Amino acid sequence: MKEKKLLQEYVYPAVFHANDDNTYTIIFPDLPGCISEGKSLGNAMKMAxxxxxxxxxxxxDSKEEIPVPSKLQDVELENNEFVNFIRADIKDTRAVKRTISLxxxxxxxxxxxxxSLSKILQEALSKRFVTAN
Incomplete structure (x- = not known):
């Protein structure tokens, strides 16, 4: 049986700037406007x-072009900054039609x-899949 790809993986370099109060500001050079912050390094990684x-x-969702990620060595850094790759696994959320019996x-x-039977089914399956993992 052919395995379907349920997740699509994206990996981008993120610049972590260490702030004076021991927090981190995170930017993605390839994704202008994509900014986050973390209260600690571990939290900053999760937030990124x-x-x-x-x-x-x-x-x-907006059907916009997804930029090609920069190479790690091409990312420019300032004082108190380091770069790290961050990975995002994106689920395919396109709707499919199914015939059900009840x-x-x-x-x-x-x-x-x-x-809405569709909504109820989606909620029930989401709960089942979360508890199964």
Whole structure:
């Protein structure tokens, strides 16, 4: 059986600037406007990953071009800065149509309550997949 690629990986250099108060400001030279901060180095690494993930998802949703990442050696640094690669795994969130079967009474109850069966199914599957991992 052919394995489907559920995640798309993006890796970009991030510049970490050490601030006087021991926090870090993070910028992505290839993604103007993609900026974050961290209260510690570990927190800054997590914040950089979250910022990159959200930025790439925004570009994909907006159907904007995703820039090619710079090479590590091409990133210019100032005092109190270092560069590190940050990875973002982006899930394919495109909707697909499925035909499902359920008892008539469930369908009628859901219709009476104005429930979205698609939303309920997505929420249920999300909970199941989170607990399974």
């Amino acid at each position: 990953e979250a910022a990159l993930t959200q930025w790439i998802e925004y570009l994909k 008892p008539r009474w469930m369908d009628e109850q859901a219709a009476e309550e104005g429930l």
